Amino acid sequence: MSNTIGQTLKGKRERLGMTLNELEKQTSVKRDTLVLIENNEFEMLDNPAYAEGIIMKYAKAVNTDASILIQHHKEELPPSVNRQYDQSIEQFSSSNPPMYKTQNKESRELVIWLSGFIILALALWVIAVILL
Structure with missing residues (x-):
């Protein structure tokens, strides 16, 4: 041996x-x-x-x-x-991505709603300033 x-x-x-x-x-x-x-x-x-x-x-x-x-x-x-990196690369290249890498649609919808609200509030503020 x-x-x-x-x-x-x-x-x-x-x-x-x-x-x-x-x-x-x-x-x-x-x-x-x-x-x-x-x-x-x-x-x-x-x-x-x-x-x-x-x-x-x-x-x-x-x-x-x-x-x-x-x-x-x-x-x-x-x-x-x-070898540990190879395993990580294999995991990320697979057809099933890890859960934390998938995009959350709820957060995108929230950003869209907040952006719309802010734009509406700014438009109302501009109209109020012009009329007063």
């Missing part, structure tokens, strides 16, 4: 003799977050969508090619923001 992303990065860090504190200073990533990455607990991150970015920072700090690491272990990573 192959190593997980976390095991690979942790092993590389340990072979370099680097402590988590040193890695934290070098990457500006909190120690707790680094531990979550090493334990492959991506879902526990404050924002799992940032997992790839954190992995890239970690890999760079331990002289490892992050793109190859991520490519070999895509299934370990949580769904990326791009």
Whole structure:
């Protein structure tokens, strides 16, 4: 069985003799977050969508090619923001738009009635000013 992303990065860090504190200073990533990455607990991150970015920072700090690491272990990573965007785009392009995107006809009718009332009131005011 192959190593997980976390095991690979942790092993590389340990072979370099680097402590988590040193890695934290070098990457500006909190120690707790680094531990979550090493334990492959991506879902526990404050924002799992940032997992790839954190992995890239970690890999760079331990002289490892992050793109190859991520490519070999895509299934370990949580769904990326791009995949979430794809789902949103698919939803909006479907024939059934979300309810909040449909136009409310009652509000349009209200605007028309209010506009008519304002125009009528202005016309009456102008007539009253001219006659007085």
